[in-house]
Amino acid sequence: MLKIRNLKVCYGKREVLRGVNLDVEEGELLGIIGPNGSGKTTLIRAITGVIRPEDGRITSRGEDLSSWDRKTIARHIAVVPQSVSIDFEFTIEEIVLMGRTPHLNGRENPEDYEIVRNSMRETETVHLKDRLITELSGGEIQRVIIARALAQEPEILLLDEPTSHLDIRGQVEVLHLIKKLVKNGITALAVIHDLNLAAAYCDRIALLYNGQIMAHGRPESVLTRENIQEAFKITVTVEKNKTNSTPIILPEVIKN
Amino acid sequence: MKLKIAPLLLLALILFIVTVFSTTIGTAHISFATAAKIMLAQIFSIEKNWSMREETIILGIRLPRVLLAALVGAALATAGCAMQGLLKNPMADPYIIGMSSGAALGAALSFTLHLPTSLLSFITATITIFAVYRISKVGGRVPVATLLLSGIAIGSFLAALTSLLIYMARSPHQIIFWLMGGLWTSDWPKVRIASLMISLGIILLYRYSWNLNVMLLGEEQAQYLGINTEDVKRGVLVSSSLITAAAVSVSGIIGFVGLIVPHIMRIVTGPDHRILFPTSTLAGAIFLVFTDTISRTILSPIELPVGIITASFGAPFFLYLLRKQGKKIHA
Structure with missing residues (x-):
């Protein structure tokens, strides 16, 4: 569905991404992993056109995204950003x-509220409707932001470390929710830091290292001892989950 | 977002009462009912039972001043609200990116060169904002921090020039009085021009309410939600500069209204610009009509610059609200 070809992105003189080729298939959850500074967030910003690539093409269903305006992109692709801190006292319903926004032409109508309600239902945030965003916990905020993304009625959902500020329960809940949305037909690309969670939830994984895709494919073929050692510079042992054979990565304790 | 209409109606009513009330105040005694009837007779047909003299005092002398106060107050509060929202900076006011210094230089020049003050200050204020915007533009984008800093830099440069003119001037008190802000030169032509520009600018700003709300979440998120943030920035800057320049050119630099009124309204109504804008507009008008009435009566027959009153009444009230709320104040 989403095809990235020969993508090159620079910040000033520094090449952050180069020669990136990546396909996101319709209805899959693709995980992006990689060390800090490997270009994961930049990839998301390039897909949404917030930064202009130096070179390369990004197409969705064969259409070149670079010719689309912000509104059209936002109707097609929604982003759940890394961490959201909102100091302003909007209610959850207002945030969702x-x-x-990309669909509004003047004032919102009852149909918009209907879509907002459905998005909140899907993310189990309906009961928070009248609470203020400033009062919620990290996990609740993340579900609200996902509800907001769903209200855009996108075909593609991009998530930038949606679980990095959450405790283990929050992480599992959010990934479970994303998995459910994918099952209901949305296509998702998620940057995930935790290799084990990525292995457990993603259909496929792409390992980004030094601005390039080092490996991509099924979790067990990407998350090998050698790949991880090269990208993250640590030694790990990779075991198999007995029930569903997804890889489990155990870092070796560093001894002084 | 369900809009709350009640506060708007209440504020509109207060504005009407304060406006009528302040036209009754002055050396010649005219009752509230008579003043209200004289004004309403301009719109509706009301049987005339007042003297020609009363009508002249109300319509010819007091009303233009009160209306100009309302317009300037509305303009400053709305522009302040827009700048605070756009820059996400609680210190922002309509003058923050150098507007006041630009206008002041124009006024100082006009006194030195004997040119019309309103016209010249309007021109220099507009040129200043245009220059600040152009200087802050890097590769098609205007980062908010750059905008603020270059505004402050250009502002201090222009302020230095103004100080020089004041220092060299034969009668510096003229410029200094203007800088303090006042409405004593009000007349109908000024009301007409100001109302045209200010209502146009305010309507333009209202159209950005939703986008400003979304941009409070951060520029990048707003872009992900389909907003062209550079267009919004340019539009908000142009509109709020237009109304601020119009206000400054007829009244000098009246401080505090544009800073405090939006904050007070934010405490009352919350951050939604769709309600925050109109309430700020009305509250700004009420506040300046009220303080201007005080400034021309408190030491009667001497008139004080209204800027002195706005700060000395507004600041304690704001501090009271701040303490009572016990909340963090956001832009």
């Missing part, structure tokens, strides 16, 4: 309604 902001997801309707």
Whole structure:
């Protein structure tokens, strides 16, 4: 569905991504892993056109995204950013309604509220409707932001470390929710730091290292001892989950 | 977002009462009912039972001043609200990116060169904002921090020039009075021009309410939600500069209204610009009509610059609200 060909992105003189080729298939959850500074967030920003690539093409269903304006992109692709801290006292319903922005022409109508309600239902945030965003926990905020993304009615969902600020329960809940959304037909690309969670939830994984895709494919073929050692510079042992044979990565304790 | 209409109606009513009330105040005694009837007679047909003299005092002398106060107050509060929202900076006011210094230089020049003050200050204020915007533009984008800093830099440069003019001037008190802000030169032509520019600018700003709300979440998120943030920045800057320049050119630099009124309204209504804008507009008008009435009566027959009153009444009230709320104040 989403095809990235020969993507090159620079910040000033520094090449952050080069020669990136990546396909996101319709209805899959693709995980992006890689060490800090490997270009994961830049990839998301390039897909949404927030930064202009130096070279390369990004197409969705065969259409070149670089010719689309912000509104059209936002109707097609929604982003759940890394961490969201909102100091302003908007209610949850207001925050989710902001997801309707690319569809609004003047004032919102009952249909927009219907979509907002459905998005909140899917993310189990309906009960938070009238609470203020400033009062919620990290996990709740993340579900609200996902609801906002769904209100955009996108075909593709990009998530930038959606679980990095959450405790283990929050992480599992959010990934479970994403998995459910993918099952319901959305296509998702998620940057995930935790290799084990990525292995457990993603259909496929791409390992980004030094601005390039080092490996991509099924979790067990990407998350090998050698790949991880090269990308992250640590030694790990890779075991297999007995029930579903997804890889489990155990870092070796560093001894002084 | 369900809009709350009640506060708007209440504020509109207060504005009407304060406006009528302040036209009744002055050396010649005219009752509230008479003043209200004289004004309403301009719109509706009301049987005339007042003297020609009363009508002249109300319509010819007091009303233009009160209306100009309302317009300037509305303009400053709305522009302040827009700048705070756009820059996400609680210190922001309509003058923050050098507007006041630009206008002041124009006024100082006009006194030195004997040119019309309103016109010249409007021109220099507009040129200043245009220059600040151009200087802050890097590769098609205007980062908010750059905008603020270059505004402050250009502002201090222009302020230095103004100080020089004041220092060299034969009668510096003229410029200094203007800098303090006041409405004593009000007349109908000024009301007409100001109302045209200010209402146009305010309507333009209202159209950005939703986008400003979304941009409070951060520029990048706003872009992900389909907003062209550079367009919004340019539009908000142009509109709020237009109304601020119009306000400054007819009244000098009246401080505090544009800083405090939006904050007070934010405490009352919350951050949604769709309600925050209109309430700030109305509250700004009420506040300046009220303080201007005080400034021309408190030491009667001497008139004080209204800027002195706005700060000395507004600051304690704001501090009271701040303490009572016990909340963090956001832009």
